[in-house]
Amino acid sequence: MTVRRPDDGDGRSDLKAAPAVVGGGLLRIERRSIDFVPESERHGRVTDQGPFWFLCNCQFFVIAIGFVGPSLGLSLGYTALAAVLGIGIGTVFQAFHASQGPGLGLPQMIQSRAQFGFRGVIVPLIADLVALMGYNVIATVLIAVGLHALWGVDRAASAIAVSLLAGALAIWGHDWLHRTFKILFWISLPLFIALSGAIVLGRAGGTAHAAGAFAWPAFLTQLASAASYNITAAPYVSDYSRYLPRRTRRDVIVAQVFGGSAISAIWMIILGAWLASRAGFSDGLIALKTSGDAVVGGLGSLLAATTTAAVIATIALTAYSAMLASFTIADGFTPTRPSRRLKALVVTVMTAAWTAASIVFSDNAVTSLNALLVIILYVLAPWTAVNLIDYFFLRRGRYAILDLFTPHGIYGAWGVRGLFAYALGFAASLPFFVVPNVYTGPIAARLGGVDIGWLVSLAASAGAYLLVSRRFDPATEADAVARSEAAIAAAEGGSLG
Numbered sequence: 001m002t003v004r005r006p007d008d009g010d011g012r013s014d015l016k017a018a019p020a021v022v023g024g025g026l027l028r029i030e031r032r033s034i035d036f037v038p039e040s041e042r043h044g045r046v047t048d049q050g051p052f053w054f055l056c057n058c059q060f061f062v063i064a065i066g067f068v069g070p071s072l073g074l075s076l077g078y079t080a081l082a083a084v085l086g087i088g089i090g091t092v093f094q095a096f097h098a099s100q101g102p103g104l105g106l107p108q109m110i111q112s113r114a115q116f117g118f119r120g121v122i123v124p125l126i127a128d129l130v131a132l133m134g135y136n137v138i139a140t141v142l143i144a145v146g147l148h149a150l151w152g153v154d155r156a157a158s159a160i161a162v163s164l165l166a167g168a169l170a171i172w173g174h175d176w177l178h179r180t181f182k183i184l185f186w187i188s189l190p191l192f193i194a195l196s197g198a199i200v201l202g203r204a205g206g207t208a209h210a211a212g213a214f215a216w217p218a219f220l221t222q223l224a225s226a227a228s229y230n231i232t233a234a235p236y237v238s239d240y241s242r243y244l245p246r247r248t249r250r251d252v253i254v255a256q257v258f259g260g261s262a263i264s265a266i267w268m269i270i271l272g273a274w275l276a277s278r279a280g281f282s283d284g285l286i287a288l289k290t291s292g293d294a295v296v297g298g299l300g301s302l303l304a305a306t307t308t309a310a311v312i313a314t315i316a317l318t319a320y321s322a323m324l325a326s327f328t329i330a331d332g333f334t335p336t337r338p339s340r341r342l343k344a345l346v347v348t349v350m351t352a353a354w355t356a357a358s359i360v361f362s363d364n365a366v367t368s369l370n371a372l373l374v375i376i377l378y379v380l381a382p383w384t385a386v387n388l389i390d391y392f393f394l395r396r397g398r399y400a401i402l403d404l405f406t407p408h409g410i411y412g413a414w415g416v417r418g419l420f421a422y423a424l425g426f427a428a429s430l431p432f433f434v435v436p437n438v439y440t441g442p443i444a445a446r447l448g449g450v451d452i453g454w455l456v457s458l459a460a461s462a463g464a465y466l467l468v469s470r471r472f473d474p475a476t477e478a479d480a481v482a483r484s485e486a487a488i489a490a491a492e493g494g495s496l497g
Contacts, residue, residue: 030173033338034327036401037105037242039492044243046253048178049098050260051185052240056233056317057264058188059310060146060284061139065229066272067282069222075212076277082219083269086226087262093384094230094237095258096392101241102248103397106404107324108238112383114399115390115418115465118407119332123419125325127379128235132322133354134372136166136315140358143308146285150304159358162312167351169316170323171344174243177320180313188306192267195288195303198295199274205294206278217448221434224451226269228377230261231454234384236321323347371436374451378433381454382425382461386418389465394472400480402487410480417468425461429453 032041069079097108104111109128112121140159147153169176198204241253272284281287285304292300323346330336391397403409431443432453440449 028175029171029340030175031340032174033343034107034110034324034331034336035338036488038488039105039246042102042105042243042245044178044241044245046102046244046248046256048182049241049244049253049256052178052181052260053094053237053257054260054264055181055185055188055310056314057229057261057268058185058192058307059268059314060288060307061142061311061314062229062265062268063272063275063284063287064142065225066269066274067276067284068225069218070212070273070276071282072218072221073212073215074218074222075214076273078212078214078219079222079273079277080270082222083226083266083273086223086228087230087265087269089223090227090230091258091262091265093388094233094261095254096388097234097384098237098241098257099250099253100391100397101238102244102246102253103250104238104399104401105242105246106238106401107242107321107328108235109325109328110404111238111391111399112387113404113415114395114411115386115415116422117411117415117418118404118409118413120414120419122329122332123422124235124380124383125329127376127383129322129325129329130372131232131376131380132236132318132325133350134376135318136163136322136350136354137357137361139311139315140354141361142285143311144358146283146304147308149283149286150289156359159355162315163351163355163358166312166315166319167347169313170319170347170351173320173343174240177240177313177317180316184306184310184313188310191292191299191303191306192271194299195292195295196267196271199271199291203295204279204291206274206291212277217450220450220452224454226265228374228454230265231384232377232380233261234387235380236318236324239321239324240317319347319350322350326350371438374435377454378429378457379426381429381457382422385425385458385461386421386465389462390418390469393466394469395474395477398474398477398481400477400484402484403480410477417465417472420468421461421465424464425457425459428460429457432456 066079066083069082070076074082100106100108100111109121109125112124115121116123140162143162144153144155144159147158148155169180195204199206237257241257244253272287275281275284275287275291279287279291281290285307288307289300289304292303294300323343326346327336327338400410403411407413430453431441432451433439433441434444434449434451434453441453444450444453
């Protein structure tokens with residue numbers, strides 16, 4: 001039984017380590033994709049996870065989430081409270097998924113084969129892939145619209161330039177993504193501190209008092225918007241922690257990812273709420289430019305340029321994960337050889353697709369795509385519940401890694417228990433759905449349009465998976481786990497640690 005390697009002619013080989021990158025100096029292109037990362041190639045640092053996920057949310061795309069509450073009449077204070085609660089809930093799921101990367105050395109959705117089966121995992125994978133591509137379309141449109149409004153840049157030209165930069169970064173892979181995010185983190189942090197400090201001191205314009213009150217539908221809608229943003233990162237968070245050493249402490253990586261992702265998201269959403277309720281803005285990029293320039297000349301332009309770069313880097317991140325998702329889907333049907341050339345081809349095709357869509361779509365189409373992403377949240381919520389229950393409560397992080405790469409292993413081609421819990425959770429949440437301008441479930445309508453479908457889905461899927469797994473005994477998989485670890489340790493020339 002074997003684990004995939006990027007340079008195998010048939011997509012399979014032994015477990016001996018191969019270089020994770022090619023080239024020298026700065027021209028290093030990652031070789032690994034959906035295959036196992038040997039311990040000898042685990043070169044990441046856990047302290048890099050905090051700045052990485054901080055920068056992921058330190059951008060104008062997240063600022064726009066803070067516009068939701070004020071647009072529904074919610075006050076600044078209650079919008080901030082909803083942001084804290086929502087991000088706190090959503091980031092818990094994201095952070096605990098991140099701990100799976102060091103433990104298994106695999107992309108997130110490869111590990112999900114243990115719950116849904118070698119081929120069954122394609123069900124949540126398709127939703128994940130659509131969500132990733134949808135994000136890139138929306139983000140590219142927002143950048144193109146913003147740059148045109150601020151500096152008159154042609155929208156089509158800016159969309160193409162943004163996509164080419166993001167696509168190239170995605171092809172270079174994991175290490176270049178981490179490197180870019182770290183640089184942008186140290187550039188962005190002082191700029192946002194300066195703007196936020198000026199707001200607190202009353203030197204960024206705006207009004208002293210803002211209209212707004214409290215209403216449960218508005219409060220819970222803002223809370224759901226905040227929670228959903230980081231929950232949707234759950235299917236790919238381990239893609240960026242799988243190069244960490246296996247000995248990485250779980251509590252440390254959870255704290256790093258939670259702190260970095262939550263702090264910046266809460267900060268940006270509250271900043272967005274202030275910009276909407278007290279300065280009257282409805283576009284995050286324009287808001288940063290105008291408010292920054294009100295503090296000191298040039299600060300707004302620096303903020304706009306830096307946050308645009310951060311969004312481009314995040315587009316690259318989602319393109320990289322979309323590439324991994326594509327390989328995982330294809331691998332479910334036929335052994336896939338994820339060579340560097342094929343990786344570049346797949347990313348290029350995806351780049352062309354989201355670029356074309358962003359050029360064709362009008363400003364109003366972004367609203368429709370946002371509705372689509374709400375649906376994707378409903379589809380991904382039951383996946384995250386099943387995955388976390390399996391990892392932390394049933395198998396407790398013990399998996400036969402070799403068996404994840406074959407439909408004939410202990411996890412099989414179709415994971416009936418996981419797929420059943422997934423389907424039940426999704427079905428149970430249908431009456432609670434609130435898809436803007438598309439559909440409101442009957443129970444959601446009785447609740448005044450409050451969106452709790454994702455919470456129902458999480459609870460129902462988790463409960464169902466625990467129920468159907470009540471007779472599962474991890475001891476039955478002990479021999480397979482031991483054989484897998486022994487094979488990997490032998491190939492590594494020592495203990496897995």
